[in-house]
Amino acid sequence: MPDLINNHRSIRRYSSEPISDALLQEILHASTRASTTGNMQVYSIIVTTDPSQKEKLWEVHFRQNMVKDAPMVLTFCADFNRFNTWCRLRKADPGYDNFLSFMTGAIDALLAAQNCALAAEEYKLGICYLGTTLYNAEKIIEILDLPHGVIPVTTLVMGYPDEQPGLTDRLPVEAVVHHEKYRNYSTADIDRLYSEKESSALTAKLLEENKLETLAQIFTEKRYTRKDNVAFSKKLLEVLEKQGFMKNK
């Protein structure tokens, strides 16, 4: 299994071969075996295979073609709607319209998503996470008809791979691990931990293409800019309010 985990690649090109219902059921079952806060299972998974629905999702996921090309798109949502409905039908007053509850649902959704990803890979499917889910949550809510109490948190595209990419580089394990207490990073630490990434052929290519001096600038000036982050943060907080997760007083 570490072999399976260690060999994960994000797949962005898919064959048109569909995923059988039986296989999908296996994978969804494995998703539901993830840990969940207090066994509340406060998440839902929306399965999209319909081409017109996929096209709408493609639009809001920044037109990444894998959303249209992969046979299946799975949207993982924090979901207190089902749990709240159950409570109300059982003479119980649910107090889950607050920020902590959103985070509880998001954690449930993300653990289920990672189980889903690994189960899919075990069955030779490929997956890719879409970070764009939180950027355009309000449009996804509309496309998927998500009610009050439900917010999409992440998305997996899934299908049989039509490419065999190499492993992505990672920082050395020591870069992300601290023992007993957080030890902050000196300039020498940063230089050492990022040196392999910064000196790679991929980085050289990106710097050339983007006409920038450092790899960090590609993140701050091109890929994840302050302006975008602030705009998406504002929209996301509005979504939390609108979907009923900001009664914090």
Place this chain on the structure above:
Amino acid sequence: MPDLINNHRSIRRYSSEPISDALLQEILHASTRASTTGNMQVYSIIVTTDPSQKEKLWEVHFRQNMVKDAPMVLTFCADFNRFNTWCRLRKADPGYDNFLSFMTGAIDALLAAQNCALAAEEYKLGICYLGTTLYNAEKIIEILDLPHGVIPVTTLVMGYPDEQPGLTDRLPVEAVVHHEKYRNYSTADIDRLYSEKESSALTAKLLEENKLETLAQIFTEKRYTRKDNVAFSKKLLEVLEKQGFMKNK
């Protein structure tokens, strides 16, 4: 691997047998192979084995004894501190002091945590997630010396199991899965989907112990009350502000 995933049990009693350094390295390596937004790896893992540090964490995790008894406690944090430090040393202006960036880091941390959990189980270790992490984030920040830009999101206790619990019940898979669009739940749906859980021996025992009429009331009146959720939400939003993730304008 679905076998491994499908056999997950949360372990709450541990033997005193320590986890070897070599095994810990394998597990941490597997954690770092999880998908991460834009390959930024904006998370950190704090490994606690020191008994006095474990005792402090036990205190803030509502004195759950597994925190003291398990040989290792792993705290998974959203971490933009390292990335921001790198940016500043590379003439790049990081715009990651906002809510979206906190969520990006939290997603990274949670996917790494689930890889960690499964890799540990592959090696015959047991794990249990601690949902209390977000409740007392500000105290964990103090205990682990987490700097600005770092927030604990979830915690795993880890060690060799000293119990063999049965599988936990789950709702039927159809309860959490929707096709193409979210279909809301009728009273009949809720009755059907929750019937197995509600009629179990465990539920009967809990109702007896808590002197309540419905299982839902055990959640709303005992385990996850509105009062607690609101108080923890307020504290958590203050932590986001204090750690530098609420510049959303």
